[in-house]
Amino acid sequence: MAGFEVVIDHSPSAKAKLVPIASTAFTVNDLLELTAGSTTWAACTSSSNYFSRKAIALETVLSTATFINVYELDGTEGVKAETASNSNSAHNGDRMVLTDSNTVNNTGTDNTSQNAAFIQNNVTGVAADKRILGRVIVGPSVDPDAT
Numbered sequence: 001m002a003g004f005e006v007v008i009d010h011s012p013s014a015k016a017k018l019v020p021i022a023s024t025a026f027t028v029n030d031l032l033e034l035t036a037g038s039t040t041w042a043a044c045t046s047s048s049n050y051f052s053r054k055a056i057a058l059e060t061v062l063s064t065a066t067f068i069n070v071y072e073l074d075g076t077e078g079v080k081a082e083t084a085s086n087s088n089s090a091h092n093g094d095r096m097v098l099t100d101s102n103t104v105n106n107t108g109t110d111n112t113s114q115n116a117a118f119i120q121n122n123v124t125g126v127a128a129d130k131r132i133l134g135r136v137i138v139g140p141s142v143d144p145d146a147t
Contacts (some may be wrong), residue, residue: 003029003054003102004136006071008078016058018067030057030101037143041070043101049114050095051126051139075138077119083130087123094120095137106132114145 019032022040025041026032031044033052041055048054055070056079073079083106084099095116099105104118120134 002082003027003084004031005029005080006056006073006077007080009076012060016069016071019055019070019072019104021061021065023063025061025063025065025081026057026111027060027102027115028057031055031136032057032068032101033069034141036143041068044098044117045101046097046099046105047115048098048117049139049143050116050137051114051141051143053141054117054138073136073138075135076120077135078133079136081116081118081134082131083132086127086130087125087132088127089123091120091132092122096120104132114143 020040032041032055033044034041035052042097058069061068081104083104085106094110096104096118097111097115098117117137120132122133126133
């Protein structure tokens with residue numbers, strides 16, 4: 001499994017939906033975001049903010065696609081994520097930045113920046129599997145510090 005996968009859904013209203021994209025290829029389980037002022041969803045990056053809306057790709061599409069089927073997250077779902085380094089239960093509770101649209105950068109330090117987009121709750125498998133469980137941090141796509 002590469003990327004992100006919902007394993008626990010506490011929100012019965014969360015549903016798959018078709019969202020607009022622009023000139024980007026996506027793979028199943030990629031993490032996407034919708035930022036303020038944008039009309040199309042894009043791949044999450046290490047610069048993604050905690051307050052952007054987020055969704056997990058449910059299909060693979062080519063860069064010629066204009067829509068993609070996604071699972072839009074509300075932040076209550078339990079999510080399995082792939083990590084850049086071996087998983088470590090000592091990191092439980094840490095806020096983490098993404099490496100890209102399919103990996104969490106688990107440095108072992110609680111990241112307090114606005115780029116923290118994932119909170120680790122537990123590990124899964126052996127450390128070398130590089131997989132953790134947690135929550136994707138989701139917001140309304142409005143920077144709370146904007147003036």
